[in-house]
Amino acid sequence: xxxxxxxxxxxxxxxxxxxxxxxxxxxxxxxxxxxxxxxxxxxxxxxxxxxxxxxxxxxxxxxxxxxxxxxxxxxxxxxxxxxxxxxxxxxxxxxxxxxxxxxxxxxxxxxxxxxxxxxxxxxxxxxxxxxxxxxxxxxxx
Amino acid sequence: xxxxxxxxxxxxxxxxxxxxxxxxxxxxxxxxxxxxxxxxxxxxxxxxxxxxxxxxxxxxxxxxxxxxxxxxxxxxxxxxxxxxxxxxxxxxxxxxxxxxxxxxxxxxxxxxxxxxxxxxxxxxxxxxxxxxxxxxxxxxxxxxxxxxxxxxxxxxxxxxxxxxxxxxxxxxxxxxxxxxxxxxxxxxxxxxxxxxxxxxxxxxxxxxxxxxxxxxxxxxxxxxxxxxxxxxxxxxxxxxxxxxxxxxxxxxxxxxxxxxxxxxxxxxxxxx
Numbered sequence: 001x002x003x004x005x006x007x008x009x010x011x012x013x014x015x016x017x018x019x020x021x022x023x024x025x026x027x028x029x030x031x032x033x034x035x036x037x038x039x040x041x042x043x044x045x046x047x048x049x050x051x052x053x054x055x056x057x058x059x060x061x062x063x064x065x066x067x068x069x070x071x072x073x074x075x076x077x078x079x080x081x082x083x084x085x086x087x088x089x090x091x092x093x094x095x096x097x098x099x100x101x102x103x104x105x106x107x108x109x110x111x112x113x114x115x116x117x118x119x120x121x122x123x124x125x126x127x128x129x130x131x132x133x134x135x136x137x138x139x140x141x
Numbered sequence: 142x143x144x145x146x147x148x149x150x151x152x153x154x155x156x157x158x159x160x161x162x163x164x165x166x167x168x169x170x171x172x173x174x175x176x177x178x179x180x181x182x183x184x185x186x187x188x189x190x191x192x193x194x195x196x197x198x199x200x201x202x203x204x205x206x207x208x209x210x211x212x213x214x215x216x217x218x219x220x221x222x223x224x225x226x227x228x229x230x231x232x233x234x235x236x237x238x239x240x241x242x243x244x245x246x247x248x249x250x251x252x253x254x255x256x257x258x259x260x261x262x263x264x265x266x267x268x269x270x271x272x273x274x275x276x277x278x279x280x281x282x283x284x285x286x287x288x289x290x291x292x293x294x295x296x297x298x299x300x301x302x303x304x305x306x307x308x309x310x311x312x313x314x315x316x317x318x319x320x321x322x323x324x325x326x327x328x329x330x331x332x333x334x335x336x337x338x339x340x341x342x343x344x345x346x347x348x349x350x351x352x353x354x355x356x357x358x359x360x361x362x363x364x365x366x367x368x369x370x371x372x373x374x375x376x377x378x379x380x381x382x383x384x385x386x387x388x389x390x391x392x393x394x395x396x397x398x399x400x401x402x403x404x405x406x407x408x409x410x411x412x413x
Contacts, residue, residue, distance in 0.1 A: 016210035019174055043331050046163040047300045049156050051334045054172030055211050057152075063142040065159075087210075090245050090339065092252035113215040115242040124250070126353075130243045131236065138235050139218060141228030 009079055010061075011072060011086040013094060017055040022110040023085045024059065031079060032061035068097055076105060087112055168300040170205060170334055177206035181217065186226050190233035196303050196368050201234075204335035205301075207241060214238045241340055248339035255342045256323060258351040264316065265399030271321040275328055279314065286384070287372040288364060289313055300334040305367055311348040312358050316396050317384055322349040355402035360392055361385040 010023045010032040018024075024032065056063055064071050076084060083106040086098075101107050116137040123129040142159070146152040153167050170176075185199045192198030206212045217238060221231045248255055258268055277283075280297075282290040292310045296302050302310065307329070314325040322345040329345070330336040346352035361383050365373045373379050380386075387395070389404060 014209055017172075018211050018213070020216075021210065044163060044336075045165045045297075045300070045331050046153075046156060046160070047166055047168040047332070048334055048336065049160055049163050050153055050167050051170060051172040051205060051300070052209065053152060053156060054149075054176075055174070055209055057144060057146075058173040058175065063144065065142060090248040090252075095252070112210065112213055115214040115218060115238060122246070124243065124247055127240065127243050130246070131239060134239050134242070135232075135235075138239060139222065139228055139231060 007081060008083045008085055009072075009076055009081040011084055012056075012059060012061055013086060013089060014052060015089040015091065015094075016087040016112065017052065017059065019059055021087050022112065023087050024061075026110065027085055028060070030085070031075075032059070069100055072097075072101060073104065082106060083108060085110065165332075166298045168298075168334060170202070170299070170301065172205070172209075172211070174211055177203070177211045180206065181212065181220055184221075184234075186221065186231045186234050190230065193233065193237075194305055194367055196305065196371070198303075200303060202301070207238075208335040208337045208340070214242055241337075244337070244339040244343050247343060255339055255346075258349075259343075259346055260351050262356075263350040263354065263400060263402055264356050265397045265401075266319070268321070271315070271319050273321055273324060275314070275320060275324050276318055279318070280328070286313075286378060287376040288368070291372060296329070296332050300332050302333070307344065308348060308357055309359055309364055311345055312356075315345075315349050316356060316358050322346060322351065350402075356397065356400075358389075358392060358396060359385065360387055360389060 008027050008030045010027050010030045012021065012023065012032045016023070064075070072084065075081070084101060085108045087110050089095075098107060098109065116134050119133060122133060143155055146155065149171075156163070180201065180203055184201050184203075188199035189201065193200055203212065203217065207214065207217070218235065221234070251259075262268060262271075278285075279289070279293055282293040284290055289310065292302060292306050295306075296310070311322070311325055311329075314320050315322050323342075326342045326345040329341050330338065333341065343352055348357040350356040361373065361379075364385060373383075376383065378384075385392075393400075393404065
């Protein structure tokens with residue numbers, strides 16, 4: 001742990017375990033913490049934990065475990081951080097945690113580069129309808 | 142938590158100690174960006190398109206890395222482009238990347254709703270007709286059906302199943318054993334290294350028919366073909382007592398006697 005206060009803390013969660021994750025790219029010197037909840041949520045087996053751990057070991061992060069809200073709040077105080085940065089995830093649990101966190105801190109959620117550009121309207125009723133639009137944008141042809 | 146380990150064995154011992162609740166085998170699949178990029182460099186889009194439905198086909202094994210964002214979908218697409226592959230070659234693979242994007246978009250909209258039946262079953266049964274418990278012979282791999290027992294073992298030891306195997310095993314659990322898809326989906330999430338709630342649950346719903354116009358099912362001919370008869374040849378059930386024996390019409394009558402949905406002969410292997 002560095003002995004100087006860092007103004008920004010990066011939170012790395014299980015949907016974005018890449019060293020090129022935009023939060024780590026934007027704030028390369030910030031300490032980071034990992035969301036352990038995804039391990040506990042569905043009785044995740046040992047092989048999944050080992051795989052995720054191996055992903056983490058290639059990231060410049062400090063690994064913490066426990067209740068995500070509590071740990072993040074504690075870390076923000078420890079580091080004297082004013083701002084928390086993370087990357088987007090569709091997980092409802094993630095959304096909930098972000099809502100709570102944004103009451104206490106400045107929270108920045110960075111986007112992951114999308115597979116297809118954002119559309120004004122996208123019909124998701126069945127894959128075939130989505131694909132009709134997606135195939136036009138997904139690859140040059 | 143600890144960051145320095147002398148070996149993979151050391152890491153495994155540490156994980157075992159600090160996560161005592163996590164049980165079972167450890168996969169040979171190694172996590173991390175380096176492993177992911179190595180797998181990406183081995184991608185053969187020509188062969189993928191031709192053979193992906195076969196168990197020994199040129200599938201990519203990228204899914205655990207995509208699931209945890211070690212690689213993004215856009216990165217994989219950009220890599221294909223940088224290699225100069227034309228659309229006709231990469232289209233089958235891109236379609237699979239698009240499936241993941243599609244499931245994630247639905248997850249954004251539905252949240253925990255991905256655990257609920259999106260539509261009624263089209264099997265002629267209601268949700269109440271399906272059991273809550275996963276039969277022990279399935280998790281123990283003692284059904285006596287060589288294919289299903291082997292799939293169950295593989296899931297629990299390697300954390301990986303070929304996509305076609307996922308469909309067969311899910312169809313067996315839902316339609317032959319009449320178990321709720323949610324039960325099977327939760328079991329998969331425990332074990333699959335690529336276990337993603339959206340891709341996993343919505344694919345189970347697709348097999349169940351709660352997110353499609355008809356149930357997915359298969360017959361022995363289909364399984365034998367795409368497995369090169371790996372299990373059928375030595376299975377004692379092959380000729381007479383195999384529950385998958387028969388034409389699609391016969392299986393329809395046996396599995397879904399009260400259901401009406403169009404027969405499809407184009408489902409031999411090609412998913413959706």
